[in-house]
Structure formats: structure tokens, C-alpha cells
Amino acid sequence: MAGGRKTRKQAGHMSASDPSMLPEPFLQVGGRPHMNLAPAVAQAPKKAVASPALQKEFDGFIEKFRAALRTNDSAAVAGMTRLPFMNDSAIRDAAQFRAKTYPTSFTAKNRACIQRGKAVYDRNQENNDNYFVFCGELIFVFTKTPAGFLFTEVGAND
Structure with a gap:
């Protein structure tokens, strides 16, 4: 660590090649982090419809x-x-x-x-x-x- 600079990992940046470093809502897609939005869409409230x-x-x-x-x-x-x-x-x-x-x-x-x-x-x-x-x-x-x-x-x- 020349000049007191931190590496990306030490600075808290996540690495796409290390899935253990990814927060839980993220998935690996094609080697890149990908956030899974499906549960949010599935839980969207339904619009009320009158009979x-x-x-x-x-x-x-x-x-x-x-x-x-x-x-x-x-x-x-x-x-x-x-x-x-x-x-x-x-x-x-x-x-x-x-x-x-x-x-x-x-x-x-x-x-x-x-x-x-x-x-x-x-x-x-x-x-x-x-x-x-x-x-x-x-x-x-x-x-x-x-x-x-x-x-x-x-x-x-x-």
C-alpha cells in the first residue's frame, strides 16, 4: 500500500468475482452483480376493481x-x-x-x-x-x- 492508499477491497468496494462480498439481494448474472427486483414486483398492490x-x-x-x-x-x-x-x-x-x-x-x-x-x-x-x-x-x-x-x-x- 504505497502512499497510504487502500485497495478497492480494503476501501469496502465489492468485487463481482467474490460473491461472499455481495449483499443478500444481489445475484451474480454473467459475472456481474445484479439486484433481484422480482419480489418487489410480485408484492405490488393490486388495483381495486369494482364488481x-x-x-x-x-x-x-x-x-x-x-x-x-x-x-x-x-x-x-x-x-x-x-x-x-x-x-x-x-x-x-x-x-x-x-x-x-x-x-x-x-x-x-x-x-x-x-x-x-x-x-x-x-x-x-x-x-x-x-x-x-x-x-x-x-x-x-x-x-x-x-x-x-x-x-x-x-x-x-x-
Whole structure:
């Protein structure tokens, strides 16, 4: 070791010719280190897919919801909303929803977006069936309940 320099092995570099020096996730392929990514791919979460019956039920609901938005019918939208809205005691009935939530969440721009936006299905950690419509900075959430689908939440699209 002239001049105090370390060899590659002493410096902690692994050698492709010495498999014992390779970390466990690496394999030798053609004499070179190769990382095995198969387990990561095999464990990727599956995308949730709604059953045909669930999709049909949601399609019927969203058609009525969009019709109410087309005519700006806040009473009909409130009737398709789970109350108290987002578990907020200040929005516990249809009149409060119409006064406090509808004017700010259902602007003309958001109503148009919900009418043309694609609803995306997913199942959450509580095993609830949800559809989401993304409109700019907001997400509109529709959830399957014992009473059928209802508008359940509006949140930030982060």
C-alpha cells in the first residue's frame, strides 16, 4: 500500500468475482452483480376493481347526482349526501348543508367538472367502496352505504 492508499477491497468496494462480498439481494448474472427486483414486483398492490353490480349501482347514482348539479338543485344534492356531512355537527341537516357546503363546494366550475369528470373506484382501509372525482384542488368522494351510494366528503387534492 504505497502512499497510504487502500485497495478497492480494503476501501469496502465489492468485487463481482467474490460473491461472499455481495449483499443478500444481489445475484451474480454473467459475472456481474445484479439486484433481484422480482419480489418487489410480485408484492405490488393490486388495483381495486369494482364488481359489475357495484359499478351499475354507482352509475345509476352518479347519473342522478349529475342531473341535480345540471339544474343546480341543492336540495336534491343534499338528499344524496350523508349527513351530518363529514361528521361535522355544524352541517347536520340538509338546510345547513345547502347553506354552508353547497355554495362553496359546488361552484359552477366544480359542477361542470363533476359532470364530465371520470369517477375512479377504490376501496379504503375500512373496506368501504368509494368513487372519487378529481376537480382541480378538490376531490369529491362518493361512498357505498347501507342506504346506497351517497356523497360523503370533499377534500383537498394533494
